[in-house]
Amino acid sequence: MSRSPASSRVDATPAFASAILGWGGTAFLARLALCGAYLLGGVVKLTDFHGAVAEQAHFGMPHPALFAxxxxxxxxxxPALVLSGRLVWLGAGMLGVFTGLAAITANAFWTMHGPERFGATNAFFEHLGLIGGFVLTAIMAERRPSGS
Incomplete structure (x- = not known):
């Protein structure tokens, strides 16, 4: 009995993984997971604007109310753009640039020492991972067949 070339490949996707990745809701849930913290953060800041302004002041932003x-x-x-599937490049770009600026502002590990530096270094590189996720999200949206 011969095996087909595709099934004998070591890197072939198992059927269960293909089923999960092929399910229509998987892409939306992945985008929600990627954007969820931003969406929640925006709602929390909107409902506690004073706290949002204080957060901007804490990070030394000029005109904290404007930055809030x-x-x-x-x-x-x-997140609304990314989740809607419309102008995904713009929504992902907004969040990616925002994440990069936030990482530089809040996680400037190169200026820190000791345990503070360790935590900030990890957070900085986690933010880089999020930026990569936004780039991949925009790429996948671009490659999506029109009308889907």
Missing amino acids: MLTIAVELIG
């Missing part, structure tokens, strides 16, 4: 409003807008509009 901009942060809320990015954290709500970016």
Whole structure:
């Protein structure tokens, strides 16, 4: 009995994984997982604007109220675009740039020492991973057949 070339490949996707990846809801749930913290953060900041302004002041942002409003807008509009499947490149781009700026501002590990540096280094590189996820999300949306 001969095996087909595809089934004998070591890197062939198992049937259960193909079923999960092929299910229509998987892509949406993955985008929700990627954007969920931003969406939640935007809602929390919107409902506690004073706290959002205080957070911006804590990070030394000039005009903290303005930066709080901009942060809320990015954290709500970016996920809405990514989750809607419309202008995904824009929503993912907004969130990716925001994440990069936040990583540099809040996790400047190169200025820290000791345990603080360790935590900030991990958080910085986790943020880079999120940026990669946003780039991949935009790539996948671009490759999606029109009308789907």
